[in-house]
Each structure stands twice: as C-alpha cells, then as structure tokens.
Amino acid sequence: MADKLKDTLFPLEKVQLFASVLKDVYAPFQPEEFVATVCDKDWPERELKEKMRHTTLCLHKFLPQDFEKAVDILVAIVPKVTGFEAIVLPDYVEMYGQDHWDVALPALGELTKCGSSEFGIRPFLNKDLEGAMKYMLAWADNDDFKVRRFASEGCRPRLPWASGVPALKKDPSLILPILEKLKDDPEEFVRKSVANNLNDISKDHPELVLDICERWQGKSKNTDWIIKHACRTLLKQGNKRAMLLFGFANPELMKVEDFQLSNTSPTIGDDISFSFNLVLNIKEKQKVRIEYIVHFVKASGKTSPKVFQIKEVEMKPGVHAINKKHTFKNMTTRKHYPGEHTFEIVVNGDAKASAKLQLN
Known part of the structure; x- marks a missing residue:
C-alpha cells in the first residue's frame, strides 16, 4: 500500500503544478530547477514521508532564507494548492519555524486550510506545550471548519503517523477545553476528530473518558455519536463501565x-x-x-x-x-x-x- 500511495499521491505532475503555483506568487522562483532538484534519481524509490521531507528541504533552497518572507509566500498559495503536495507547507514550518513562534504558529493555522498542519504542530507541542495549546484553544473557535478540526486533531495524544506528545499522554487536561468547544460542532469532520481524540485518551485514562462520556450522553445526537465512537477501544476491551453506558445486557x-x-x-x-x-x-x-x-x-x-x-x-x-x-x-x-x-x-x-x- 505504501508503494502505491507514494506514486499516486505525489507524482511528478503534482510537483510541477506546485512549482507553477509558487512561481505565480513569487516571481524569482525557478520552477524548472526546483522540479529537477526534487525529482532527482532517488525520487522514485523514496517513500511517501521521505518525498515530503525531501521536497521541503528542496523548497528551502528556492525560497527567501528569511523565514517570515518564506512563510508569506506559502500562505499566499493556500487557495491554489488542494492536493496531497500541500502537506509540504506545514512541514516547512515545522522544519524552519522552531525559533519563530510568532510567525510559525499563526502560519500553521492558515496552512491547515489546504493541507492539514496536524503533523507540523507536534514539535511545537513538545517544545512548549502550554504555549502551543493556547493557539489550539483559539483555533477551536475559528470560522473555518478545517482549522477547528486541526485544533482537535493536532493535539491527539496518539495521532497515527505522527510524533508522540508524551506530556499529553500523561496528562490530557489541556485537551479537554478544546473538545468541550467542539463536541457539538456542525461539521462531522470536526466531531469525528473529537471522538478520535477521546479514543486516544481512553487508552491511558479510561475513567476520565468515561466520566466525560457519561456527562455528554443524551445532550444531542452529535454527542451521542461522538461518545460511542470514542469508546470503541473500551468496548473492544470489554470495559464493564462502557458496556453499561451503552445499555448492553449483563x-x-x-x-x-x-x-x-x-x-x-x-x-x-x-x-x-x-x-x-x-x-x-x-x-x-x-x-x-x-x-x-x-x-x-x-x-x-x-x-x-x-x-x-x-x-x-x-x-x-x-x-x-x-x-x-x-x-x-x-x-x-x-x-x-x-x-x-x-x-x-x-x-x-x-x-x-x-x-x-x-x-x-
């Protein structure tokens, strides 16, 4: 499956389109040279995440070395980038924005509109959890549902394919106000992230999640769906309290x-x-x-x-x-x-x- 994904989601045509879009907003950009640098002799053999990181490193060579100027260019192309190549944008911020929080964090909130920043935020969470979570909490009130979804998805303690956040596994209390804000979100895309976040938390703090689910049960159809999806691991484990919560017989x-x-x-x-x-x-x-x-x-x-x-x-x-x-x-x-x-x-x-x- 990985071989198929790396070839179908990040083909040469996507790199060429990406270069063309960058040229449209940044005149000095060199699209032909960029494509040749990205699609080198090793390109066909690279796995998906390797292709992403390699593209990010190449992009750095062709953008202004001033981080704020580079990010302005990336944010400018957000409306024009809709494919899988958009994941390169938050990866760029992750790679080069660690010393520029006042620019990097707002940029992640914008870049998630075309390619989710859920992976790019992880190093920031590990570097300064409380500082990064203030942004996440604010994003939960954003008008754009993709940004609201990012507020939950980015702080999942066990986000698949992403680096872990040990502090959130140990103590998820900073996540809970975000989930409270989003528990009755009008977008299913957002609500599903809330459920997945709770399911992650349940693997380390089952009683905490069951407390939340008991409190949310019956509040609305949305919360009833969330708590059932959130308890899927507990139900598979045969957790008795979870079984009782959903009315299963003795x-x-x-x-x-x-x-x-x-x-x-x-x-x-x-x-x-x-x-x-x-x-x-x-x-x-x-x-x-x-x-x-x-x-x-x-x-x-x-x-x-x-x-x-x-x-x-x-x-x-x-x-x-x-x-x-x-x-x-x-x-x-x-x-x-x-x-x-x-x-x-x-x-x-x-x-x-x-x-x-x-x-x-």
Missing part, C-alpha cells in the same frame, strides 16, 4: 454453546467459517455486542490478539445461531504466519468460548 445471562471451526488445519490464503449458538437467558429484548478475537501468530512466534465485530443488535431471549467467515489471506495490513491460532467468542465484553487451529 453477560452473565448469556452463554455460547457448540462453537465449531469448519477447518482446524487451514493453509495461509484459505477462508474458514465458524458457528455457535448464543443462548440468552434474559427476560426481554436487550442490546448484545458479539465479537471474536483471533490470537494471530507473529513473525517472532509470539501471538497478538485482534478483535473483530460480528454484530451489535437488540436480541430476544432464547437461542440464536451465529455463523461467520474468516479469511487467512495476506493483506497489506496483516501478514499471516504458520502456527497455533486461538479463536475466542466474546459477548458483551466477556469471553464465552474458545477453539484452536493450526495454520499451515
């Missing part, structure tokens, strides 16, 4: 019988199916969350669990037959290794049955 009143795998000796690339009977000793229809966990063998020989959802639905008392297919085909996101794999059936957070197979 798992002690449920059991799994006749759990069977269709093939206990499959080969990598095969599909298997499994089935079981879910027995609900409840008095009336209630919410049930059914999942299965596969403990995958890794290259090291150790195992690592992954949770898959089967269904989440209201169910009546009685016996319910459940059937599901699982694939052992290799994917870009998961590679399989031979060895003993364990399947577990989980109902409302409780493991109810397990079975083993030998993957060949």
Whole structure:
C-alpha cells in the first residue's frame, strides 16, 4: 500500500503544478530547477514521508532564507494548492519555524486550510506545550471548519503517523477545553476528530473518558455519536463501565454453546467459517455486542490478539445461531504466519468460548 500511495499521491505532475503555483506568487522562483532538484534519481524509490521531507528541504533552497518572507509566500498559495503536495507547507514550518513562534504558529493555522498542519504542530507541542495549546484553544473557535478540526486533531495524544506528545499522554487536561468547544460542532469532520481524540485518551485514562462520556450522553445526537465512537477501544476491551453506558445486557445471562471451526488445519490464503449458538437467558429484548478475537501468530512466534465485530443488535431471549467467515489471506495490513491460532467468542465484553487451529 505504501508503494502505491507514494506514486499516486505525489507524482511528478503534482510537483510541477506546485512549482507553477509558487512561481505565480513569487516571481524569482525557478520552477524548472526546483522540479529537477526534487525529482532527482532517488525520487522514485523514496517513500511517501521521505518525498515530503525531501521536497521541503528542496523548497528551502528556492525560497527567501528569511523565514517570515518564506512563510508569506506559502500562505499566499493556500487557495491554489488542494492536493496531497500541500502537506509540504506545514512541514516547512515545522522544519524552519522552531525559533519563530510568532510567525510559525499563526502560519500553521492558515496552512491547515489546504493541507492539514496536524503533523507540523507536534514539535511545537513538545517544545512548549502550554504555549502551543493556547493557539489550539483559539483555533477551536475559528470560522473555518478545517482549522477547528486541526485544533482537535493536532493535539491527539496518539495521532497515527505522527510524533508522540508524551506530556499529553500523561496528562490530557489541556485537551479537554478544546473538545468541550467542539463536541457539538456542525461539521462531522470536526466531531469525528473529537471522538478520535477521546479514543486516544481512553487508552491511558479510561475513567476520565468515561466520566466525560457519561456527562455528554443524551445532550444531542452529535454527542451521542461522538461518545460511542470514542469508546470503541473500551468496548473492544470489554470495559464493564462502557458496556453499561451503552445499555448492553449483563453477560452473565448469556452463554455460547457448540462453537465449531469448519477447518482446524487451514493453509495461509484459505477462508474458514465458524458457528455457535448464543443462548440468552434474559427476560426481554436487550442490546448484545458479539465479537471474536483471533490470537494471530507473529513473525517472532509470539501471538497478538485482534478483535473483530460480528454484530451489535437488540436480541430476544432464547437461542440464536451465529455463523461467520474468516479469511487467512495476506493483506497489506496483516501478514499471516504458520502456527497455533486461538479463536475466542466474546459477548458483551466477556469471553464465552474458545477453539484452536493450526495454520499451515
């Protein structure tokens, strides 16, 4: 997948367009020389983030060395840059703006309108957390929804593909006023970031997130959606308080019988199916969350669990037959290794049955 992304999201044509736009706003810019410098002999082999950083370094050679003048040029092209190449702009600020906060931070707020500054803000957060978070809090009130989304996304404690912010993992209190401002934002793009931020926080501070979710529950359709998305990790973990928050039935009143795998000796690339009977000793229809966990063998020989959802639905008392297919085909996101794999059936957070197979 990385190979495909690096070729489709940052092709030569995008670099040429980027150079042309820069020439439009900065007459001394040398587009042909810039493109040749960026697209050197190593360009095809560079990974996506390497291409971004390499382009940033090249850009520095062709812009004014005065940081404020360079940033004025980058901000000027914001309305004209809409593609993936726009991520170079906040990367430039990250690279060369560490000693120019009064220029760099406002620039990140502008540059995020065409290419998210969520990665570029991270070093500033690590350098002066309280100073950077003052900007983030102000951006949460911005008229532009992309800037408001950046206010939440940029301070996620565990933002994927980004450098970590250990201080926010340890103490997320500076994030919470931002999320309060954005919890009922009219844009789903923003609300989803709020939910993802809370989900990040839940991995280190589950009780804090559950306190927030209990307080927000029922306030609006927007907050109800946010808290459900925010608790997805806690629900996968079978957190009892999270289960109760969303009205799932007592798992002690449920059991799994006749759990069977269709093939206990499959080969990598095969599909298997499994089935079981879910027995609900409840008095009336209630919410049930059914999942299965596969403990995958890794290259090291150790195992690592992954949770898959089967269904989440209201169910009546009685016996319910459940059937599901699982694939052992290799994917870009998961590679399989031979060895003993364990399947577990989980109902409302409780493991109810397990079975083993030998993957060949």
